[in-house]
Amino acid sequence: MMTGDESLISCGSWVDYALKTNQNLRKVLIIGVNQKDFSLYSNNHPAPDIFMIPEQKLLETPLRQIIQESRTFLKDETNLYISIDKDVLSNTESYTNWDHGKMSLVQMLFIIGQLSNFYNIFSIDVCGEYIGSWAHQFDSIEMEHIKMNEIVNWTIINFVEEIGLIQPRKKYPSLKRQSRNGKIHA
Numbered sequence: 001m002m003t004g005d006e007s008l009i010s011c012g013s014w015v016d017y018a019l020k021t022n023q024n025l026r027k028v029l030i031i032g033v034n035q036k037d038f039s040l041y042s043n044n045h046p047a048p049d050i051f052m053i054p055e056q057k058l059l060e061t062p063l064r065q066i067i068q069e070s071r072t073f074l075k076d077e078t079n080l081y082i083s084i085d086k087d088v089l090s091n092t093e094s095y096t097n098w099d100h101g102k103m104s105l106v107q108m109l110f111i112i113g114q115l116s117n118f119y120n121i122f123s124i125d126v127c128g129e130y131i132g133s134w135a136h137q138f139d140s141i142e143m144e145h146i147k148m149n150e151i152v153n154w155t156i157i158n159f160v161e162e163i164g165l166i167q168p169r170k171k172y173p174s175l176k177r178q179s180r181n182g183k184i185h186a
Helices: 014-021 035-044 053-058 063-073 105-116 139-162
Strands: 027-031 048-054 077-083 120-127
Touching: 014 027, 027 035, 027 053, 027 063, 035 048, 048 053, 048 063, 063 105, 077 105, 105 120, 105 139, 120 139
Parallel strands: 027 048, 077 120
Antiparallel strands: none
C-alpha cells in the first residue's frame, strides 16, 4: 500500500506523481474511494488539487449532490479525462483481483453521463480487469468472473458511445439468409 513518499490510494499512487509531473493535469476527482484509504490520505496529505468522495458518502448521499460537489471542485475546468477503476464497483457488479467497492454500475454511468453534460470528456480509460488463472480457466466461478467483467466493459463502451463520448463502432451489416420459402431473414 502506501510507503515512504508513495501516496494516494494503494496502487493509485500514480495520482500524486501525475499531479507533480504532468502540467496538463490540474485536479483529480476520485469517486468511490474506500474509507480506509480516504482517511489515510486526507489526514496525511491534504491537497487542494485532489477531491475525494468516499464510498460511504456515495451510499448515503443523493447522486445530484455528488454531482454538484464534483462540479464545485471542477468549477474552472472545461476538459475532463476519466479513469475508471472497476474495483470501485460492488462484487455483485464486477469481479476484480483487488478490493471491491460498493458503487453500482448504474451509479457510475449516471455520474459519467451527468459530468458529460457539463464538461468536454476528451478520453476515458478502464482498468481493474479480473486476471484469471490458466489452471482454473474452465471453472464455472472463474468463467463467471470473466463474463461479469466482459458485460461491464461492453456496458461502459455502449454507454459512452450512446452519449457521444466515443465514435460509434462500425456496424457491419448483418448477413442475410434466404429461407426455403424465399423470405429474407437477418
